[in-house]
Amino acid sequence: MSNSxxxxxxxxxxxxxxxxxxxSRKGLDKKIVREISYYKNEPEWMREFRLQALDIFYGxxxxxxxxxxxxxxxxxxxxxxxxVTDKAASWEELPKEIKDTYDAIxxxxxxxxxxxxxxxxxxxxxxxxxxxKTLGDKGVVFLDMDSGLREYPELVxxxxxxxxxxxxxxxxxLNSAVWSGGSFIYVPKGVRVELPLQAYxxxxxANMGQxxxxxIIADEGSYVHYVEGCTAPVYTTDSLxxxxxxxxxxxxxxxxxxxxQNWSQNVYNLVTKRMKVEADGFGEWIDGNIxxxxxxxxxxVYLMGKGARGEVLSVAYAGKNQHQDAGGKAVHFAxxxxxxITSKSVSAAGGRTSYRGLVQxxxxxxxxxxxxxxxxxxxxxxxxxxxxxxMDIRHNDVKIEHEATVSKxxxxxLFYMNSRGxxxxxxxxxxxxxxxxxxxxxxxxxxxxELNRLIQLEMKGSVG
Amino acid sequence: xxLLEIRQLEAYLEEKKILSDVNLEIFPAKIHCLMGPxxxxxxxxxxxxxxxxxxRQTKGKLLFMGHDxxxxxxxxxxxxxxxxxxxxxxxxxxxxxxxxxxxxxxxxSNGQKxxxxxxxxxxxxxxxxxxxxxxxxDMPREFLKRSLNEEFSGGxxxxxxxxxxxxxxxxxxxxxxxxxxxxVDALKIVAEGINRLKKIGSGILLITHYQRITKYARPDxxxxxxxxxxxxxxxxxxxxxxxxxGYRKWIGNS
Numbered sequence: 001m002s003n004s005x006x007x008x009x010x011x012x013x014x015x016x017x018x019x020x021x022x023x024s025r026k027g028l029d030k031k032i033v034r035e036i037s038y039y040k041n042e043p044e045w046m047r048e049f050r051l052q053a054l055d056i057f058y059g060x061x062x063x064x065x066x067x068x069x070x071x072x073x074x075x076x077x078x079x080x081x082x083x084v085t086d087k088a089a090s091w092e093e094l095p096k097e098i099k100d101t102y103d104a105i106x107x108x109x110x111x112x113x114x115x116x117x118x119x120x121x122x123x124x125x126x127x128x129x130x131x132x133k134t135l136g137d138k139g140v141v142f143l144d145m146d147s148g149l150r151e152y153p154e155l156v157x158x159x160x161x162x163x164x165x166x167x168x169x170x171x172x173x174l175n176s177a178v179w180s181g182g183s184f185i186y187v188p189k190g191v192r193v194e195l196p197l198q199a200y201x202x203x204x205x206a207n208m209g210q211x212x213x214x215x216i217i218a219d220e221g222s223y224v225h226y227v228e229g230c231t232a233p234v235y236t237t238d239s240l241x242x243x244x245x246x247x248x249x250x251x252x253x254x255x256x257x258x259x260x261q262n263w264s265q266n267v268y269n270l271v272t273k274r275m276k277v278e279a280d281g282f283g284e285w286i287d288g289n290i291x292x293x294x295x296x297x298x299x300x301v302y303l304m305g306k307g308a309r310g311e312v313l314s315v316a317y318a319g320k321n322q323h324q325d326a327g328g329k330a331v332h333f334a335x336x337x338x339x340x341i342t343s344k345s346v347s348a349a350g351g352r353t354s355y356r357g358l359v360q361x362x363x364x365x366x367x368x369x370x371x372x373x374x375x376x377x378x379x380x381x382x383x384x385x386x387x388x389x390x391m392d393i394r395h396n397d398v399k400i401e402h403e404a405t406v407s408k409x410x411x412x413x414l415f416y417m418n419s420r421g422x423x424x425x426x427x428x429x430x431x432x433x434x435x436x437x438x439x440x441x442x443x444x445x446x447x448x449x450e451l452n453r454l455i456q457l458e459m460k461g462s463v464g
Numbered sequence: 465x466x467l468l469e470i471r472q473l474e475a476y477l478e479e480k481k482i483l484s485d486v487n488l489e490i491f492p493a494k495i496h497c498l499m500g501p502x503x504x505x506x507x508x509x510x511x512x513x514x515x516x517x518x519x520r521q522t523k524g525k526l527l528f529m530g531h532d533x534x535x536x537x538x539x540x541x542x543x544x545x546x547x548x549x550x551x552x553x554x555x556x557x558x559x560x561x562x563x564x565x566x567x568x569x570x571x572x573s574n575g576q577k578x579x580x581x582x583x584x585x586x587x588x589x590x591x592x593x594x595x596x597x598x599x600x601x602d603m604p605r606e607f608l609k610r611s612l613n614e615e616f617s618g619g620x621x622x623x624x625x626x627x628x629x630x631x632x633x634x635x636x637x638x639x640x641x642x643x644x645x646x647x648v649d650a651l652k653i654v655a656e657g658i659n660r661l662k663k664i665g666s667g668i669l670l671i672t673h674y675q676r677i678t679k680y681a682r683p684d685x686x687x688x689x690x691x692x693x694x695x696x697x698x699x700x701x702x703x704x705x706x707x708x709x710g711y712r713k714w715i716g717n718s
Binding site: 410411413415416417422424426427430431433434436437 | 514515516517518537538539541542543547548550553554556557558559560563564565567568571572611612628632
């Protein structure tokens with residue numbers, strides 16, 4: 001069986017008829033950026049921010065490290081698509097087609113089970129959103145980014161782009177110029193949001209870039225868990241996903257950000273994610289990457305206050321023609337800060353995974369602690385895994401641990417499982433699921449199930 | 465009725481001939497004890513039956529319930545109802561026995577013809593079955609969740625093999641030195657497991673060095689394997705002879 005042919009019942013690979021109100025023409029220039037800003041009815045400062053970012057984007061070169069980005073044709077992408085005129089306030093009001101799409105990825109069930117609030121993004125625009133009254137009563141703000149900008153202009157202006165400025169890298173500049181959608185969350189002092197906040201989105205138009213922008217501010221002593229999952233249909237032409245996520249974890253606050261991504265195999269997934277953690281705060285990234293053609297993603301924690309903690313859990317699966325260049329970054333500025341980066345990667349059927357990590361400890365960060373664990377599992381000889389760990393430690397009063405393992409599935413292990421009736425792909429999928437279990441354990445149940453199932457499907461497709 | 469028929473089996477590991485001419489018949493609901501000196505080919509026979517890819521069957525026939533096993537992969541043999549309890553089971557990090565058994569039961573029922581699937585075997589009843597069997601084997605519940613054979617003692621590994629045999633209830637269970645490394649309490653528990661399998665109709669090939677286990681799991685037949693062939697077949701008297709005089713009688717006259 002060919003690797004590119006997914007099983008007929010591959011439920012994440014369907015495609016719905018497109019139904020849009022406004023679609024920008026292909027390509028990128030000042031006029032398009034102005035149009036986006038105009039259609040969103042944005043304040044002038046945001047339009048200027050976008051236009052400046054566009055100049056920065058033009059001025060920056062593609063990164064020379066990481067994966068091969070030369071296949072991206074920036075002029076062959078739609079940068080903005082607006083699917084329906086008004087946002088639907090409830091599930092019933094959604095157009096049938098969008099409901100069908102969501103049904104297929106299981107949104108209503110997800111909502112029934114958990115949700116504090118759903119903000120699901122269809123194309124570039126958040127179309128479905130429901131916030132439980134309790135959240136509002138506590139003063140928690142959970143909006144799509146466009147509404148956030150409209151309703152909380154001062155807050156957005158203060159924080160937006162301050163942690164990941166357009167100058168950071170070519171793709172943060174691109175996102176800053178054409179961003180659309182994403183989430184805006186504010187959790188007031190001392191408020192704990194017990195249920196995870198979730199957002200689903202998917203790309204549903206060929207050649208359509210997805211440039212969502214998320215901003216989370218967790219005020220002192222608050223807690224929030226944000227969960228983002230996305231599945232994408234399969235296409236023949238290249239797609240680009242380039243998001244920016246900025247998170248501010250104030251004194252004693254805790255934020256956990258969970259992502260499971262399963263982009264179709266033609267998507268370039270280039271995301272910049274950063275958390276700024278103040279004294280005694282705790283910021284966590286849980287980041288699962290399946291699918292895409294190339295992913296480059298290194299969620300970062302900037303530990304700015306005394307006793308701040310940061311954790312990155314990253315899991316990546318690369319199948320045929322896929323390159324997952326993922327990892328994490330921890331930067332220690334303050335004393336008694338601690339960080340942990342755990343990476344688990346699986347490469348199969350000629351796929352390639354790279355762990356890329358950076359730990360920086362500045363002279364001001366006395367008694368800092370850091371631990372990096374990266375484990376790679378390689379399924380067959382055609383697949384590949386590399387490790388690029390960088391440690392930049394500027395003083396001696398620091399505790400550093402680094403563990404790295406690379407393993408292959410042994411013939412004896414396969415035979416043992418074969419002898420219990422499992423064929424090669426079932427056995428491999430089980431070993432892979434076991435390998436990533438320490439990270440899956442951290443996911444909300446439905447995501448854990450989905451991740452296991454996705455990997456099983458991937459393994460079946462890759463072995464056959 | 466024969467469960468397994470081994471006819472003139474010759475098998476190689478790499479360039480070395482290990483089995484030269486094995487003839488053996490195994491019956492359902494019977495315990496066949498296979499004894500023999502070190503290096504006589506006992507474990508090889510177990511591996512060849514299960515279809516280990518490193519061993520080559522070069523001559524003869526393996527007929528399992530009428531199916532010729534030649535050319536069938538291990539997983540297919542397992543789905544036909546063959547089970548091997550390994551002498552030294554490998555560890556599989558991240559996979560626990562409960563998950564493995566759930567998967568094993570699932571693939572087995574998938575392999576059955578439509579309408580033959582046993583709806584009584586739901587996930588929860590399977591879980592109950594796994595717990596019930598583990599209690600009988602005096603295994604702590606947390607064993608079910610630990611990675612397979614990782615940091616298990618020798619005796620615990622053997623119990624884990626027995627647990628799988630009892631839950632999967634194979635047509636033919638091959639135990640490769642399940643009694644090695646067991647204290648007397650564990651030995652009794654494992655022997656009870658063998659007797660239980662016999663009761664539900666499984667054929668059993670019990671490979672052992674010692675007569676010890678036969679006190680608790682009484683064989684119906686005893687076979688002596690020497691120099692890659694069956695040198696003698698009989699009843700308990702053969703095991704008693706081995707206990708008294710060793711294998712001298714059968715060594716060297718190949």
